[in-house]
Amino acid sequence: MTEQSGHIHSYYSPGDLYRKIVAGLETLGKDLATITLDDLQPVDEFHIRGDTATRELIELAGFSPDMHILDVGCGIGGSSRRLSRDTGCRVTGIDLSDEYIDTASRLTDLLKMQERVTFQACSALDLPFEDSAFDGIWSLQMNMNIEDKSGWLREIHRVLKPGGKAVLYEVCGSNNSPLVFPVPWAQDAAMSYLVTPERFRDAVVDAGFTVQVWTDKTGLARKAFANAKQPEGEPDLPALGVYLLVGNDIQLKAYNLRRNLEEDRVTLLEIVAVKADSDSP
């Protein structure tokens, strides 16, 4: 692991994560034998607009039960499980964080979904899969931690079957910089690599994809964070929340994300990119 990816890996390695999630569920009076996807939502959908965005992306993707989808940068697997439950498809999730992957697998076992949804720790820049191994790619808010956008996009293009779709839900930069830190994906500037939407689109096309859908969701992101307040004093945290994944300063991170959105420093994009069919010229 390079120094840079080591820094990112430790940011996403909170320690004792599964036990903390189980403790949160118990505090909320949930019975582990009967927990549902909805019970886990406050902690396992770590992207802007959470489960609402996941459901919109599922609709957009149109994946079917016979498909095997790769979730790149899956976190603790919330949207992998939702995708599989709602469409019937098989999902493999990968993430840099061994602790997230361990937690993702154990939560999936609890939900008895392990036959359709599995996980593996590795880097998105070096995927341990054959060429054309997957029918679709699903990647929600992970490009921000990747400096080598072209390397990452070429790698997902490589493992996708010809004619397959990559569904990306990504944060990019905007007209103003630098960002105000910390933000939910980075404690400091050394782990955040945002490019403008134009540069991101060029990288998607250069990797060999055709852009089929390109929707700016920044307005909805602004609405979602409009009430994020600058924290004062000790944080008042719920039993279950994404602070378990990235630290108790989550309210400051949410407030800074609000500022970055309102001050035109970040954008949010929904993208469907297609790999050419082998028959295409």
Ligand SMILES: C[S@@+](CC[C@H](N)C(=O)[O-])C[C@H]1O[C@@H](n2cnc3c(N)ncnc32)[C@H](O)[C@@H]1O
């Ligand atoms: C903001 S979280 C999003 C997690 C998940 N997609 C979700 O929506 O809940 C970003 C994720 O990207 C992962 N990540 C960052 N760099 C990575 C890399 N080079 N390879 C694989 N995963 C990476 C992090 O470990 C983290 O789980």
